[in-house]
Amino acid sequence: MCTSIVEIAAAEGKAKGGAEWFDVNRAVVSYDHARHALLDDAITIDFINTELEAGARAAVELTLDSAKALQAALAAAIAEADEEEAERAAAIEAMRLAKVAAA
Amino acid sequence: MTYRGLTAELITINGDGGDPISAYVARPTGDGPFPGVVLIHHLPGWSEWYIEATRRFAHHGYIAICHNLYERNGLGDPDDVAAKVRAEGGVPDAQVVGDTEAAVKWMRGQANHNGKVGLIGSCSGGRHAFIYACQKQDIDACVELWGGRVVMPAEDLNDKTPTAPIDMTAGLSCPLLGIFGNEDRAPSPEQVDQHEAELEKHGKDYAFHRYDDAGHGFFYYHRPMYRVDQALDGWAKTFAFFGKHLG
Numbered sequence A: 001m002c003t004s005i006v007e008i009a010a011a012e013g014k015a016k017g018g019a020e021w022f023d024v025n026r027a028v029v030s031y032d033h034a035r036h037a038l039l040d041d042a043i044t045i046d047f048i049n050t051e052l053e054a055g056a057r058a059a060v061e062l063t064l065d066s067a068k069a070l071q072a073a074l075a076a077a078i079a080e081a082d083e084e085e086a087e088r089a090a091a092i093e094a095m096r097l098a099k100v101a102a103a
Numbered sequence B: 001m002t003y004r005g006l007t008a009e010l011i012t013i014n015g016d017g018g019d020p021i022s023a024y025v026a027r028p029t030g031d032g033p034f035p036g037v038v039l040i041h042h043l044p045g046w047s048e049w050y051i052e053a054t055r056r057f058a059h060h061g062y063i064a065i066c067h068n069l070y071e072r073n074g075l076g077d078p079d080d081v082a083a084k085v086r087a088e089g090g091v092p093d094a095q096v097v098g099d100t101e102a103a104v105k106w107m108r109g110q111a112n113h114n115g116k117v118g119l120i121g122s123c124s125g126g127r128h129a130f131i132y133a134c135q136k137q138d139i140d141a142c143v144e145l146w147g148g149r150v151v152m153p154a155e156d157l158n159d160k161t162p163t164a165p166i167d168m169t170a171g172l173s174c175p176l177l178g179i180f181g182n183e184d185r186a187p188s189p190e191q192v193d194q195h196e197a198e199l200e201k202h203g204k205d206y207a208f209h210r211y212d213d214a215g216h217g218f219f220y221y222h223r224p225m226y227r228v229d230q231a232l233d234g235w236a237k238t239f240a241f242f243g244k245h246l247g
Helices: A064-102 B048-059 B078-087 B093-108 B124-135 B165-171 B189-201 B228-246
Strands: A005-017 A020-033 A041-048 A057-062 B006-014 B020-028 B034-040 B063-067 B113-122 B141-145 B176-181 B206-211
Touching (some): A005 A041, A005 A057, A041 A064, A041 B078, A057 A064, B006 B093, B020 B048, B020 B093, B034 B048, B034 B124, B034 B228, B048 B063, B063 B093, B093 B124, B113 B124, B113 B228, B124 B141, B141 B228, B189 B206, B206 B228
Parallel strands (some): B034 B063, B034 B113, B113 B141, B141 B176, B176 B206
Antiparallel strands (some): A005 A020, A020 A041, B020 B063
């Protein structure tokens, strides 16, 4: 279909397209024609850099069910990462306070 | 049985705003004169299917040209360029019209052209073909294959797509052939009904063919959406339509 379902998010990090890693600045999620996976329609996720050539792209085409499973896995990993970062921040703050008290 | 020879090449034309854009041209061998077909590619880009379709028209006795609507967005694998265009929110309708006008002018400048030009596009290309046929008066027939977003809600209009194509119907300047799959959702059968009602309202010369057991893109033989019987019939109707109006 030509659904025009496209969601775009700013992204920061690196992606690997082919043999090379490149800086990314966008993640584009769409639900439309699959071009490679043998599906009528697919969730396509593109990691790109708008400042680079079109070939700087890491892409996946997934079934809707796979995308939902990915969404759940991503949400779970993010929740655990948030806990980890909160504990790290608390530990660093505790060390800082201890140094201040000792000084 | 004698098969027609053909030649194919890449050229550059000056598109909208004078920007140079690439175009794939296929010509039948012989003196002609031959009718012409301009192909407007779909959302997946200036893809191999469209290059092959351009040669197909030459095989059937048409000078054919398919211009690259995504040239300004980058060069390289058409799939990667299409992804870049998707990230940038598509290309403006006005730019597509300008690029297509350049392709039509190129066609009309060919020495062995018979003076008749047809336009064909699928998916977003079908939508753009309809837009062009409503805004310009320099083509003789238009084929719209499953054009999505001819009917558009107001919240979908933006700087690049400021007007719903259905609201341009009064300006349709040539006969229109529409081909649709009844299992498609973009456009849905209800949207095709609206498209057709507007054509009737304005007394336009059109014919719609709507196929059961077919959804979107059923001519695409390289994708699971391909439907053999429906595609064979759809192509036959396309060639009959162009034969009648471009001969």
